[in-house]
Each structure stands twice: as C-alpha cells, then as structure tokens.
Amino acid sequence: MNPLSLQHNHLHIESADLVAIADTYATPCYVYSHTALTQAFQAFDQALHGRNHLICYAMKANSNLAILRLFASLGAGFDIVSGGELQRVLAAGGDPGKVVFSGVGKTTAEMRLALDCGILCFNVESEAELHRLNETAGQMGKIAPVSLRVNPDVDANTHPYISTGLKGSKFGVAHEDALRLYRLAASLPHLKIEGIDCHIGSQLTETRPFADALDRVLTLVDALEAEGIVLHHLDLGGGLGIRYQDETPPPVAEYISALLVKLQGRAHTILLEPGRALVGNGGLLLTRVEYIKRGTEKNFAIVDAAMNDLMRPALYDAHHDIVPVVPRAGNGEVYEIVGPVCESGDFLGHERRLDLRQGDLLAILSAGAYGMSMSSNYNTRARAAEVMVRGQDSFLIREREPIEHLFALEHTLPRL
Numbered sequence: 001m002n003p004l005s006l007q008h009n010h011l012h013i014e015s016a017d018l019v020a021i022a023d024t025y026a027t028p029c030y031v032y033s034h035t036a037l038t039q040a041f042q043a044f045d046q047a048l049h050g051r052n053h054l055i056c057y058a059m060k061a062n063s064n065l066a067i068l069r070l071f072a073s074l075g076a077g078f079d080i081v082s083g084g085e086l087q088r089v090l091a092a093g094g095d096p097g098k099v100v101f102s103g104v105g106k107t108t109a110e111m112r113l114a115l116d117c118g119i120l121c122f123n124v125e126s127e128a129e130l131h132r133l134n135e136t137a138g139q140m141g142k143i144a145p146v147s148l149r150v151n152p153d154v155d156a157n158t159h160p161y162i163s164t165g166l167k168g169s170k171f172g173v174a175h176e177d178a179l180r181l182y183r184l185a186a187s188l189p190h191l192k193i194e195g196i197d198c199h200i201g202s203q204l205t206e207t208r209p210f211a212d213a214l215d216r217v218l219t220l221v222d223a224l225e226a227e228g229i230v231l232h233h234l235d236l237g238g239g240l241g242i243r244y245q246d247e248t249p250p251p252v253a254e255y256i257s258a259l260l261v262k263l264q265g266r267a268h269t270i271l272l273e274p275g276r277a278l279v280g281n282g283g284l285l286l287t288r289v290e291y292i293k294r295g296t297e298k299n300f301a302i303v304d305a306a307m308n309d310l311m312r313p314a315l316y317d318a319h320h321d322i323v324p325v326v327p328r329a330g331n332g333e334v335y336e337i338v339g340p341v342c343e344s345g346d347f348l349g350h351e352r353r354l355d356l357r358q359g360d361l362l363a364i365l366s367a368g369a370y371g372m373s374m375s376s377n378y379n380t381r382a383r384a385a386e387v388m389v390r391g392q393d394s395f396l397i398r399e400r401e402p403i404e405h406l407f408a409l410e411h412t413l414p415r416l
C-alpha cells in the first residue's frame with residue numbers, strides 16, 4: 001500500500017487528508033468519500049439503464065443529510081422505515097414522491113405523515129396494517145398506494161440476525177397468504193395496488209438467493225395478473241453484500257443482470273432498495289490510539305472509538321479491516337483493538353498485527369453502512385463527527401455532538 005494513500009475497494013482517501021481531518025475535527029470521526037458514494041450509486045443506475053427503474057436508497061444504512069442530498073441529486077428515491085427517516089428525506093430536499101415505506105410496525109401517525117407528503121408506496125407487511133392504512137387514508141380523504149412485502153421463504157445464507165426472508169421471520173406476509181391479501185387490498189376503498197415487494201436479508205454474497213426470490217415473486221405476479229390485479233412496479237429490495245474481509249459478493253452489474261434476465265418481456269418499473277452496497281465501503285471510522293496496554297496474555301490497543309460508535313463487531317462479531325493511517329515499517333505485534341466502554345464486548349477488532357504507538361491514527365474500514373446510524377450515547381459518549389472528502393477538500397457534514405445535548409432534555413423538566 002502506498003503509505004500516503006488509503007485504498008479499499010472504491011474508497012481512496014489520502015493519509016495526509018486523514019491526518020488533517022483528525023487534527024481539525026478530532027477523533028473518533030466518520031469520514032466518507034464523495035467519489036466512492038457517487039460511483040457506488042452510478043454502478044446501480046448504469047446497470048439498470050434502459051429499464052424504467054428507481055433506486056430507493058435504504059437510508060437506515062446511513063442517514064446523514066449530506067449523503068441523502070448527494071443520492072437525491074443523482075436521482076435516488078429512498079426506502080424509509082420510520083416517520084423520522086421521512087423527515088430526514090424532507091430536510092435533505094429529497095422527493096417524497098420517490099419514497100417507499102417499509103417496516104412491520106408503522107404507526108397511524110407515521111402513515112398520516114407519509115400520506116400527507118404523498119409518498120410513492122407503502123410496503124405493507126401484514127393484514128392488520130392493510131386495514132389500518134385503509135382506515136387512515138379514508139379519514140384523510142386519500143388513497144394510499146400499496147405493495148405487499150412478500151416473504152418468499154428463501155434462505156439468504158447470511159448472518160441469522162440479518163436474514164429476513166425465511167418463513168419464521170417477522171417480516172412480510174407469507175407467500176401462500178399473498179393472493180388472499182392482494183384480493184383484500186383490491187377490495188378496500190382507500191387503497192390502490194401499485195406493486196409487489198420482497199427483501200430477503202442483508203450482506204448477501206451470492207446471486208442465487210436473489211434470483212430464487214424473484215422466481216417466487218414472479219409466480220405471484222402472474223397469478224395476480226390472471227385475476228386482473230395488474231402491478232405497476234416490482235420492488236426487489238436491497239441486501240447486496242460488500243467485501244469487509246475476504247467476501248466475494250457479485251459485482252453490482254452481475255447481480256442486476258441476473259435479475260434482468262428473469263424480467264425480460266415484463267414492462268414493470270423495477271425498484272431496488274440497496275443500503276450497504278451504496279455506502280458501506282464509502283466510509284471509514286477514524287480513531288486514535290489512546291493507550292497501549294500489555295497484558296499477561298494479550299496486548300491491547302485502546303482507541304478512542306468504541307462499540308457505541310460502531311456496534312457491528314460487538315453485535316454480529318463482524319470483521320472490519322483496521323489499518324494504520326501512517327504505516328510503520330516494523331512487523332508489529334498482535335493486538336486486541338478495543339474501546340473505552342465498560343463492556344468486555346467492546347472491541348473493534350481481534351488479533352490484529354500492527355506496529356503501533358500511543359497517539360497513532362487508525363482507520364476502521366467499511367464503516368459507511370450501519371456505523372453512524374447504529375451509534376448510541378452509551379457510557380454518555382457523544383456521537384462522533386462526520387466529514388465528507390470531496391476532491392481535495394474535506395467538509396464537516398455533522399458536528400460532534402456537544403456533551404450538553406446528552407442531558408439537555410432532562411434539564412427542561414421539573415426537579416424532583
């Protein structure tokens with residue numbers, strides 16, 4: 001590796017820039033590459049060229065406003081799972097008419113907000129939700145656009161916590177119930193059927209489960225059309241994986257062409273909901289070594305980032321490559337890379353061979369997805385700043401949270 005450039009898949013950020021960012025904004029700090037994010041979006045867009053399509057970025061992966069604005073400017077829609085996410089789309093200037101609303105627990109208030117904004121489609125996940133949506137739309141004098149999220153019962157071959165398409169999953173409606181529920185939806189006066197939806201899990205590294213799920217969905221599409229229920233769009237969800245360590249997910253173009261082959265002769269608009277594949281390798285978490293601690297059995301590098309900043313290692317035992325920003329020539333030693341949080345599960349990497357000194361900067365790679373968006377204030381730690389690198393320049397896109405914010409809401413209450 002060129003010592004002055006840090007490269008990982010599409011991510012390319014100069015070490016000198018990272019050193020300057022750490023000096024200016026302090027650590028821990030998330031750093032994203034405008035170029036990498038743009039290229040990731042364009043890979044999807046170009047693979048769908050010539051086909052009516054909408055890429056609805058699953059913003060749960062990273063909901064920073066600057067990132068939403070960037071994707072919106074490239075033509076993206078958004079896959080949301082809460083009223084809060086919808087408000088972020090609006091705050092970023094995104095088009096609510098390109099929003100699909102997923103999730104098993106939509107509240108009436110969230111439905112009202114989404115109906116008010118005129119979203120593209122509700123991805124309905126149960127019979128009870130169909131009734132609530134119909135009632136809510138009726139009270140507002142509106143017609144709600146709907147898809148049913150169908151659970152195709154396909155094994156996504158991924159971590160069980162992020163597999164969503166099996167029969168036992170809380171998500172979607174069972175394949176065998178789908179026809180009945182579509183008939184029900186067609187009979188409800190305040191709903192309009194727009195499409196069908198499925199999402200089978202996250203961090204998939206093979207094309208096969210996506211293709212199998214699509215086959216299952218297409219049998220329903222044909223059965224519905226035979227009954228005169230014609231769909232405008234097919235939403236094939238997200239879930240394409242990225243390389244964290246040695247995974248070999250299919251390139252975007254290959255994954256999409258495997259789907260397009262099955263869609264030949266069908267005029268539906270294609271929606272996709274990628275999250276991780278758009279942002280995962282476009283960001284890193286910059287952290288500084290606070291202490292080197294030599295234990296009797298292990299060496300620890302105690303860094304200033306922790307599980308509250310990036311919880312994927314603690315939650316899924318997930319691997320993120322960790323590299324020195326300015327590497328030394330030495331062979332180094334094996335370290336546990338841990339944070340300051342009071343939990344034994346607070347680790348960012350196990351058994352990493354690195355040549356380290358106190359004060360060194362480390363980059364935790366592939367941290368653009370489900371990093372900042374899953375961060376917390378555990379141990380009363382303020383959330384990290386976020387910075388976007390664009391060309392030669394770096395822009396602060398979210399300030400580090402002031403510690404006072406962490407108790408401001410309690411301050412406004414009467415004292416007991």
Ligand SMILES: Cc1ncc(COP(=O)(O)O)c(C=O)c1O
Binds near residue numbers: 058102103237273274
């Ligand atoms: C409904 C839905 N769509 C899209 C996504 C995005 O998934 P990924 O980040 O794996 O692309 C998720 C998360 O798994 C999801 O639950």
Ligand SMILES: N[C@@H](CCCC[NH3+])C(=O)O
Binds near residue numbers: 202
């Ligand atoms: N949060 C998970 C992915 C969950 C996907 C949400 N539908 C991760 O970091 O891998």
